[in-house]
Amino acid sequence: DGGITQSPKYLFRKEGQNVTLSCEQNLNHDAMYWYRQDPGQGLRLIYYSQIVNDFQKGDIAEGYSVSREKKESFPLTVTSAQKNPTAFYLCASTSAGKTTNEKLFFGSGTQLSVL
Amino acid sequence: DAKTTQPTSMDCAEGRAANLPCNHSTISGNEYVYWYRQIHSQGPQYIIHGLKNNETNEMASLIITEDRKSSTLILPHATLRDTAVYYCIVRALTGANSKLTFGKGITLSVRP
Numbered sequence: 001d002g003g004i005t006q007s008p009k010y011l012f013r014k015e016g017q018n019v020t021l022s023c024e025q026n027l028n029h030d031a032m033y034w035y036r037q038d039p040g041q042g043l044r045l046i047y048y049s050q051i052v053n054d055f056q057k058g059d060i061a062e063g064y065s066v067s068r069e070k071k072e073s074f075p076l077t078v079t080s081a082q083k084n085p086t087a088f089y090l091c092a093s094t095s096a097g098k099t100t101n102e103k104l105f106f107g108s109g110t111q112l113s114v115l
Numbered sequence: 116d117a118k119t120t121q122p123t124s125m126d127c128a129e130g131r132a133a134n135l136p137c138n139h140s141t142i143s144g145n146e147y148v149y150w151y152r153q154i155h156s157q158g159p160q161y162i163i164h165g166l167k168n169n170e171t172n173e174m175a176s177l178i179i180t181e182d183r184k185s186s187t188l189i190l191p192h193a194t195l196r197d198t199a200v201y202y203c204i205v206r207a208l209t210g211a212n213s214k215l216t217f218g219k220g221i222t223l224s225v226r227p
Contacts, residue, residue, distance in 0.1 A: 033215065042202070043159070043217035059216070090158055092215075102206075104151070104215060106158030 003027070006091050006107035013078065013085060014115050021076045021110045023091035029105070030095055032074035036060060037088040037109075046089075049074055078112060086114050119203045119218055126224040133190040135221055137203030140184040147206050148179060150188045152199040153220070159202060162188065193225045 004025040013019045023032065031050050035043040045058030049068040063082025068074055074093075078085045091107040120138045127133040139148060147166050151159040163170055163177045165186070170177045176189040190197055202220040 035217070042219040045216060048215075088156070092158075103161045103164070104149070104159075106160070108158050109156065111156075 004091060004093050004105050004107040006089075006110050008110060009108070011110055011112045012115050013112060016080045018077055018079050019085075019112070021078070021089055021091075021112070023074045023076065023107060025072055025074075025093045025105070027093060027105060028071070028095075029093035030071070031093060032068070033092040033094075033104075034058075034064075034066065034074070034076045035090040035092065037090060043090060046076065085112055087112060118216075119205060121201075121203055121218065121221040123219070124222040124224065126226055127193050129195060129225050129227050130192055133193040133197065133223055133225070135188040135190075135201050135203075135223060136185065137188070138185045139203070139205050142183050142205050148177065148183075148186050149204050149206060150175070150177065151202045151204070151217075152197075153202065154199045159217075162201075190223075193223075195225050195227065197223060198225045199223060 007022045011019055033048040034046040036046055037043050044060050046060055046064050047055055047058050047066045049055035052068055052071050055066050055068050063079055065077045089110045089112060092104050094102045094104045147164050149164040150162040152162055153159040163172055163175050165177045165179055177186060179186045200220040200222050202217050204215060204217055
């Protein structure tokens with residue numbers, strides 16, 4: 001089945017540790033996105049990528065890093081510089097065309113907690 | 116990017132129509148209106164989208180005003196499983212790049 005897969009579903013981080021969240025899609029989508037969601041809040045954009053080897057900062061990129069070496073993969077690293085990393089992280093993808101007529105597909109999310 | 120505003124919450128009775136409003140007064144001519152919903156601790160799910168005309172699919176109907184400054188998502192016969200957070204967003208397109216921004220959404224509670 002085609003889709004977007006996030007792993008792990010739950011992740012724990014120790015103080016000062018970097019952790020990486022995985023996001024893989026087999027939808028042949030060009031564009032991929034990372035969002036952060038805090039309890040009772042909406043989704044805030046961390047980073048997005050429209051094409052391989054290129055990505056842009058979203059609204060809350062500080063303390064995070066990404067890479068886009070392959071079209072199907074867009075891993076997110078939560079660095080030790082992110083002082084409040086506990087949140088629900090969502091990855092999404094869509095085909096990047098010249099119109100806005102595309103649906104966004106989401107993964108099932110990763111819940112990150114600090115030990 | 117065009118922004119959207121939605122009420123914080125609303126409720127409706129099971130079996131009745133749920134009408135969820137959204138304001139997007141600064142929407143650009145080439146931007147679509149999208150609706151997604153999120154059930155607790157899951158990824159958002161696409162519902163419907165439209166540009167100018169009203170749209171209907173198996174899940175819902177989307178009514179866009181003639182001036183495109185607001186829209187309404189209609190769930191014709193709400194069920195308990197429709198209880199979720201509903202997000203109204205507009206797709207921003209800048210050259211070859213596109214950034215999708217979600218607000219806090221509206222929490223719909225369907226009561227028995």
